[in-house]
Amino acid sequence: MTFQRARSEExxxxxxxxxxxxxxxxLETMPVSEVSLNxxxxxxxxxxxxxxxxxxxxxxxxxxxxxxxxxQWLEELGExxxxxxxxxxxxxxxxxxxxxxxAASLEPHRTLCDLLSAQASVLEHxxxxxxxxxxxxxxxxxxxxxxxxxxxxxxxxGEEGAWKVAGMAAVFVGGLWPHTNPSPSMLAAYDADxxxxxxxxxxxxxxxxxxxxxxxxxLSRTRxxxxxxx
Amino acid sequence: MTFQRARSEExxxxxxxxxxxxxxxxLETMPVSEVSLNxxxxxxxxxxxxxxxxxxxxxxxxxxxxxxxxxQWLEELGExxxxxxxxxxxxxxxxxxxxxxxAASLEPHRTLCDLLSAQASVLEHxxxxxxxxxxxxxxxxxxxxxxxxxxxxxxxxGEEGAWKVAGMAAVFVGGLWPHTNPSPSMLAAYDADxxxxxxxxxxxxxxxxxxxxxxxxxLSRTRxxxxxxx
DNA sequence: CAGTTTACAGACCTCCGGTCTTTTGACATC
DNA sequence: GATGTCAAAAGACCGGAGGTCTGTAAACTG
Numbered sequence: 001m002t003f004q005r006a007r008s009e010e011x012x013x014x015x016x017x018x019x020x021x022x023x024x025x026x027l028e029t030m031p032v033s034e035v036s037l038n039x040x041x042x043x044x045x046x047x048x049x050x051x052x053x054x055x056x057x058x059x060x061x062x063x064x065x066x067x068x069x070x071x072q073w074l075e076e077l078g079e080x081x082x083x084x085x086x087x088x089x090x091x092x093x094x095x096x097x098x099x100x101x102x103a104a105s106l107e108p109h110r111t112l113c114d115l116l117s118a119q120a121s122v123l124e125h126x127x128x129x130x131x132x133x134x135x136x137x138x139x140x141x142x143x144x145x146x147x148x149x150x151x152x153x154x155x156x157x158g159e160e161g162a163w164k165v166a167g168m169a170a171v172f173v174g175g176l177w178p179h180t181n182p183s184p185s186m187l188a189a190y191d192a193d194x195x196x197x198x199x200x201x202x203x204x205x206x207x208x209x210x211x212x213x214x215x216x217x218x219l220s221r222t223r224x225x226x227x228x229x230x
Numbered sequence: 231m232t233f234q235r236a237r238s239e240e241x242x243x244x245x246x247x248x249x250x251x252x253x254x255x256x257l258e259t260m261p262v263s264e265v266s267l268n269x270x271x272x273x274x275x276x277x278x279x280x281x282x283x284x285x286x287x288x289x290x291x292x293x294x295x296x297x298x299x300x301x302q303w304l305e306e307l308g309e310x311x312x313x314x315x316x317x318x319x320x321x322x323x324x325x326x327x328x329x330x331x332x333a334a335s336l337e338p339h340r341t342l343c344d345l346l347s348a349q350a351s352v353l354e355h356x357x358x359x360x361x362x363x364x365x366x367x368x369x370x371x372x373x374x375x376x377x378x379x380x381x382x383x384x385x386x387x388g389e390e391g392a393w394k395v396a397g398m399a400a401v402f403v404g405g406l407w408p409h410t411n412p413s414p415s416m417l418a419a420y421d422a423d424x425x426x427x428x429x430x431x432x433x434x435x436x437x438x439x440x441x442x443x444x445x446x447x448x449l450s451r452t453r454x455x456x457x458x459x460x
Numbered sequence: 461c462a463g464t465t466t467a468c469a470g471a472c473c474t475c476c477g478g479t480c481t482t483t484t485g486a487c488a489t490c
Numbered sequence: 491g492a493t494g495t496c497a498a499a500a501g502a503c504c505g506g507a508g509g510t511c512t513g514t515a516a517a518c519t520g
Contacts, residue, residue, distance in 0.1 A: 005467045005516055015467095033351075037508060047469045052509070120408035121263075121347065124416050126508090133419035136426050143429070167431065168402070168440050175405020178350035186354050189363035196366050199373070201397065210398050210444075217447025235485055235498045245498095267477060277500045279479075288477065356477085 016054050019044055023061050027111040032062060032118045059126045063135050066115035070142045073112050077105045078149055085153045091219060098153055099212035103204045117177040161218045168214055176207055246284050248274055253291050257341040261411060262292060262348045289356045293365050296345035300372045303342050307335045308379055315383045321449060328383055329442035333434045347407040391448045402440050
């Protein structure tokens with residue numbers, strides 16, 4: 001697969017891209033936890049040690065991928081929002097439409113959700129301080145961008161309120177996602193007992209409702225307690 | 231450590247308890263991900279294969295522990311709530327107090343939070359359908375109990391609203407928890423850059439605010455959209 | 461063409477969850 | 491009390507994980 005050795009910087013960059021692309025392709029067909037360095041390096045046509053020449057750990061690869069996926073999703077969400085939300089509409093309507101667009105925009109970004117849910121518990125471990133700091137700064141920007149989108153379409157929330165909703169939404173997505181990937185045995189349990197199946201949470205619908213509820217709550221709370229008050 | 235062989239059923243039960251207690255003790259000092267069968271069996275004074283004679287997998291042990299911790303926490307939360315909430319108080323006040331009690335009640339239950347966050351993504355995998363079903367039924371009851379507590383102190387939410395808030399709260403706790411256990415390198419990054427440190431989410435405070443927001447939202451939404459409407 | 465650098469592959473390491481095989485302790489029977 | 495049986499226990503073992511170490515050879519430099 002590999003044709004010649006990477007000596008120039010641009011060749012090294014190509015290697016990095018191959019690794020990232022291969023990982024992204026794997027994530028399309030399997031959860032984060034199943035992406036192993038062995039299989040990844042096999043698919044990329046490189047030796048494992050060579051993969052680790054370009055990334056300091058498995059987690060560092062996934063983190064970079066996550067960061068990129070985040071930025072791309074945010075762009076799509078931004079576009080979707082301006083289409084869907086009428087700036088002159090009622091607050092309640094804008095909130096609901098935001099929630100709907102938010103949830104729907106994640107539908108084609110399953111791997112982003114998967115990475116998000118693994119972020120704090122897995123990805124942020126086993127990377128150097130440099131990588132951790134760089135990534136966290138980038139995530140700070142992403143979260144700020146999400147807060148900006150919220151503020152733009154729901155200015156009633158205020159800057160602080162919008163920021164908080166952004167953080168809560170991110171946390172919620174990360175918490176909800178794992179529940180939508182039941183293990184085979186759990187699936188069998190669902191099949192066997194309809195009462196259990198009833199408590200499954202469909203990802204998009206649950207997310208939409210939760211975000212809408214969060215926004216409603218944040219709105220009513222900013223209204224009830226004027227800024228500056230604790 | 232182990233003195234005689236377990237031949238009677240009650241002796242077997244003692245073995246199970248030793249394993250569960252040892253695991254619980256380990257969880258007091260390390261996160262779920264670091265509890266390994268090797269170390270566990272060493273501490274319990276049993277061979278690894280012997281531990282697996284009593285539990286079908288590492289996850290099965292943790293799942294049973296999680297279930298038990300859940301039930302115990304729910305009891306404590308129930309007691310706390312009747313002390314803290316004035317049934318005659320305003321809805322808003324009851325909601326806020328509920329959120330406060332909810333968050334505070336989790337403070338001494340760090341391992342519960344840890345298990346909760348690992349639940350869907352780790353624990354529910356790698357167990358048989360029997361265990362999965364049994365556990366899920368139990369969790370169904372636990373969630374219903376939480377819903378019951380919510381309904382009791384915030385009857386305005388209605389049964390469905392209370393149930394939904396319960397589910398969302400559980401999801402949120404599971405999503406938030408990992409962010410409160412930063413890796414060493416992440417901690418170093420925080421130390422180096424105050425701007426990064428500012429985006430840390432303190433567990434209890436963030437949780438309290440999110441739950442309060444969720445409740446406010448659910449309340450305003452039930453008020454705005456009468457039951458039966460979609 | 462000789463020498464130096466270094467990308468790369470593959471053997472190797474430790475640890476994980478889990479299985480398989482062997483040993484041995486506790487009981488029932490003679 | 492000796493003997494046989496059966497399951498509890500222990501420990502060797504397995505494949506695969508993430509990651510390191512070392513030898514090789516390809517590309518540059520003089």
